[in-house]
Amino acid sequence: MAKPVVKKEYTLSERIYLWEILKGMKLTWGHFWFNFKACWRPGPHTIPTCWQYPEDRTREISPIFRGEHMLQKDDKGREMCIACGMCAKICPAKCITIKKAKRKEGEEDKYAGKTYPAAFEVDLLRCIFCGFCQDVCPKEAIVLGQEYEFARYTKEECLLDKRKLLLNYRRAKEEGKLRPPRKRVPVVPAPPKPEKAEGAEAKEGKAAAVGKAKKKPVAKKKVAEKEE
Amino acid sequence: MDDWLIAIIKVVGIWVWVLLIAVVMTWVERRGAALIQDRPGPNRAGPFGLFQPLADGIKLFTKEEIIPTNAQKLLYIMGPLLFSLPAFSAYAVVPFGDKIILGGKEIILQVSDVNVGFLYILAIGSMGVYGVILGGWGSNNKYSILGGLRSTAQMVSYEVPLGLALLGIVFVYGTFSLRDISLAQQGTFLGFLPNWGIFKQPLGFILFIVAAYAEANRVPFDLPEAESEIVSGYHTEYGSMRLGLYLFGEYVNLVTISGIIVALYFGSWHMPYIDLGAYLGPISWGIVSFCIFFLKVSFFLWMFVWVRWTLPRFRYDQVMGLGWRGLIPLALFNIFITALFIQLTV
Numbered sequence: 341m342a343k344p345v346v347k348k349e350y351t352l353s354e355r356i357y358l359w360e361i362l363k364g365m366k367l368t369w370g371h372f373w374f375n376f377k378a379c380w381r382p383g384p385h386t387i388p389t390c391w392q393y394p395e396d397r398t399r400e401i402s403p404i405f406r407g408e409h410m411l412q413k414d415d416k417g418r419e420m421c422i423a424c425g426m427c428a429k430i431c432p433a434k435c436i437t438i439k440k441a442k443r444k445e446g447e448e449d450k451y452a453g454k455t456y457p458a459a460f461e462v463d464l465l466r467c468i469f470c471g472f473c474q475d476v477c478p479k480e481a482i483v484l485g486q487e488y489e490f491a492r493y494t495k496e497e498c499l500l501d502k503r504k505l506l507l508n509y510r511r512a513k514e515e516g517k518l519r520p521p522r523k524r525v526p527v528v529p530a531p532p533k534p535e536k537a538e539g540a541e542a543k544e545g546k547a548a549a550v551g552k553a554k555k556k557p558v559a560k561k562k563v564a565e566k567e568e
Numbered sequence: 569m570d571d572w573l574i575a576i577i578k579v580v581g582i583w584v585w586v587l588l589i590a591v592v593m594t595w596v597e598r599r600g601a602a603l604i605q606d607r608p609g610p611n612r613a614g615p616f617g618l619f620q621p622l623a624d625g626i627k628l629f630t631k632e633e634i635i636p637t638n639a640q641k642l643l644y645i646m647g648p649l650l651f652s653l654p655a656f657s658a659y660a661v662v663p664f665g666d667k668i669i670l671g672g673k674e675i676i677l678q679v680s681d682v683n684v685g686f687l688y689i690l691a692i693g694s695m696g697v698y699g700v701i702l703g704g705w706g707s708n709n710k711y712s713i714l715g716g717l718r719s720t721a722q723m724v725s726y727e728v729p730l731g732l733a734l735l736g737i738v739f740v741y742g743t744f745s746l747r748d749i750s751l752a753q754q755g756t757f758l759g760f761l762p763n764w765g766i767f768k769q770p771l772g773f774i775l776f777i778v779a780a781y782a783e784a785n786r787v788p789f790d791l792p793e794a795e796s797e798i799v800s801g802y803h804t805e806y807g808s809m810r811l812g813l814y815l816f817g818e819y820v821n822l823v824t825i826s827g828i829i830v831a832l833y834f835g836s837w838h839m840p841y842i843d844l845g846a847y848l849g850p851i852s853w854g855i856v857s858f859c860i861f862f863l864k865v866s867f868f869l870w871m872f873v874w875v876r877w878t879l880p881r882f883r884y885d886q887v888m889g890l891g892w893r894g895l896i897p898l899a900l901f902n903i904f905i906t907a908l909f910i911q912l913t914v
Contacts, residue, residue, distance in 0.1 A: 358774065364878045368604045372874075375603040389606045 401486050403520055406471045408487035409462050409500060410508035412480060412518075414452050419506070421460065421481035422453030427473035435466035436473060453479070460502040464490055474519075485509075486517045570673070578679050579660075586659050589862075590819035591621045593869060600873040631808035636708060639805065643706030647802075648810045651699025652817035655824070658692040661685040662827040663747050665861055666837050666845060668854025677858060678747055685746040686734055689828060690727070693783060696821070697723040700785075700792060700802050703814070707805035715801020718884065719792030722782055725891040726789075730779035732899035736772040737765055737832050739906045746828075750836035754843060762840035765833035771902045773833045775895055780825045782891070785818065786872055788879040789887055796881075826868035830861060837861045 353359045378386045384396035391399045401407075414420050423440040441458035443451045450456075474483045485508060492498050500508075512518050595610070595618060602609025613619040635641055662685075665677030682688055697720055704716020741749045749765070757763040766773045782789040793801045803814045830836060837857035844860075845853050882890070 361875075361879065365874060368874060368878045371606060372600065372604045375606055375608075379603070379608070387603075387606060387608050390608055392608065 401488070403486075405486050405488070406469045406484040408464070408485050408490065408508055409467075409473075409482060409505060410485045410512055411460060411482055411502065411505040412509055413506070416449065416452075418448075418450060418452040419456060419481070420452050420479045421457050422479055423455050423457040423460075424478060426476045426478065427482050430472045430476045431467075432470060432472065433466045433468045435463040437461040437463075457502065460505060462500040462505065464492075464498040464500060465495065480522055483519045485512045485519065487512075574673075574675055575679075578675075578677075582659060582664060582679055583656065585664075586656075586820055586823050587816070589823050589865075589869070590816055591625070593819045593822065594621045594624065594815070596870065597873050597876075600870070601877050604874075604877040625812070628809050628812040633808045633810070636805050638708045640706040640708065643702045644805075645706075645810075647699050647703025647706055648806065648813035648817070649699070650702060651696055652813040652820070654692045654695040654699070655817040655820040658689060658821070658824045659827065661688050661746055662824060663750055663831055663836060663861070664827070665854055665858035666750075667850075669850035675854075676747065677854060681745060681747045684744045686738065686744045689824075690731055690734070694723065694727055696817070699814075699817070703806065704792075704802035707802070709805050711798040712802050712804050714798050715792045715794070715804070718794075718798075719785065719802060722785075722789065722791060722887060722891070725888060726779045726782040726895070729775050729891065729895035729899045730783060732896070732903060733769075733772045733776040733779060734832070736769050736899075736902050736906045739903070739910055740765070740768050746831050750831050750838075753835045754838050756841065762835055762838070764835040764838075764840075769833070769902070769906070771898065772906075773829075775899050775902065776833070777829065778890075779895060780829065781872075781875070782887070784821050784825055784872075786822070787876040788882050790881060791884055791887060794881060822869060822872050823865065826865045826872070827861075829868050830864040834864050 375387050378388065380386075384392045385398055412420050423438050425438050425440070428434075428436040428438050437459070438457050438461075439459040440455055443454050443456055469484065471484055474480070477483075482505075487508065490498070598620070599609040599611075599617065610617040610620040613623050635644055660679040661682050663676075663678040663681075667674055667676050669675070700719040700723075701716040704712040704714075704719070707713075737749065738744060741752050743749060743752075753763050753765060755763045757767055761767045781787075785792050791801075793803075798804075803811055806814060837860050839860060844856060848856060
């Protein structure tokens with residue numbers, strides 16, 4: 341329903357309008373004078389609301405900004421990705437390609453999981469930076485970093501292979517721009533089981549497990565344990 | 569021979585000077601708008617972006633000239649010329665300084681001191697509307713025609729209060745010549761006020777400035793252009809230097825109007841309370857009076873920009889209502905009061 345229009349009675353000075361114009365001009369003069377003074381400050385970032393982009397890169401980026409991808413390593417320097425393929429599966433733009441390989445003897449200090457990606461490609465030209473891949477990743481291996489300058493000269497350069505993804509990680513680590521670890525969703529203890537038909541209960545449990553899997557792998561494990 | 573040379577130098581000099589101001593005004597307009605809106609504005613070309621108008625000019629000159637297929641070619645080509653020529657010629661009677669004595673010859677700093685200066689300005693000023701309406705009609709575009717029609721109605725209605733407001737000044741000073749009026753504004757009035765037109769005709773000044781904003785098609789009366797409703801109106805179909813002529817013409821109009829305001833209401837080249845002409849030599853006084861005049865002009869030029877980024881656009885019927893029901897009765901009242909005063913005091 342539309343808002344009823346309340347007609348305001350204007351005072352005489354408002355109806356003459358000139359005084360109101362002067363008030364408005366005072367306001368714009370305030371803005372002008374503030375920014376005029378700001379223009380004389382040293383440095384590229386003078387006017388507070390404007391970042392002069394190529395010269396001025398001091399603008400703060402949120403730690404959870406979704407920029408260029410990277411593949412993370414754990415504390416021992418091992419690659420965390422287990423090539424489960426969930427990121428490739430959930431990707432709406434279908435820009436991730438993974439080739440799975442099994443870890444051999446003697447490679448335990450190189451790969452954290454039993455399997456690892458032999459090839460991991462992200463097509464930046466297709467990616468929409470939705471961040472589903474990092475949300476779904478059970479190991480927090482693929483994350484989106486803070487890098488936002490994607491312009492490249494050729495299509496091939498826009499194809500991030502595994503080497504470039506790991507390089508991105510190394511650079512982010514050197515610059516201290518690593519993404520903070522994901523917040524764990526607290527596990528809510530399961531409500532006492534009501535007495536039901538066995539079939540329905542099993543279905544419910546399964547649905548809950550699937551629903552939670554996307555968000556928190558830990559929860560999935562617990563639910564699985566409880567089911568056992 | 570000498571007189572001819574001086575006349576030509578004056579004409580060319582003031583023409584170039586006014587064009588220069590118009591060019592710088594495009595930069596002032598953009599930077600001023602930006603600063604009012606909390607952004608830096610064009611700051612890349614040269615120091616403070618001062619070469620931006622040059623870059624714009626080069627862009628306009630090198631663009632392809634397109635005439636729309638269904639446009640009326642003659643009118644389409646004539647439009648910008650008819651708009652810009654009166655704009656360029658209107659400054660002829662406006663003074664730009666007192667006088668300068670070079671080699672024993674007294675040179676008036678005014679292209680020509682016509683004794684009917686006012687009528688010349690009004691006549692030339694109303695010629696400009698032909699450029700707008702012909703450009704709008706010749707483009708064969710409905711937005712352009714709307715812009716042209718709006719401009720015609722608006723300029724015709726606001727010519728009346730403009731003329732009536734000027735009539736008040738004529739009553740006070742008893743002359744049509746802008747130089748004589750400027751000279752008459754020296755000294756003080758009632759003992760403490762500068763002898764300026766604004767203190768003798770305060771209501772007339774308000775009427776004049778409102779009508780002048782409407783005549784110059786500036787915000788809040790920029791209905792003929794109205795970027796957001798009719799896609800910049802009469803010059804929608806124009807490009808390259810033809811568009812440039814329209815834009816230049818507009819800024820030259822601003823300079824002329826500011827010059828008239830200063831000459832009539834703000835004491836022309838006189839400083840308040842001090843008569844600098846008595847202390848300075850003839851040549852230096854010429855230069856100083858020129859500087860004082862253009863300092864005042866630049867304030868009014870800045871005010872055009874300032875008001876533009878403060879006020880929203882009036883609705884069309886509001887513009888017409890203000891013109892016919894507000895300004896014209898007030899202007900008549902102003903004339904009545906002025907005439908009464910003069911009748912009683914003189």
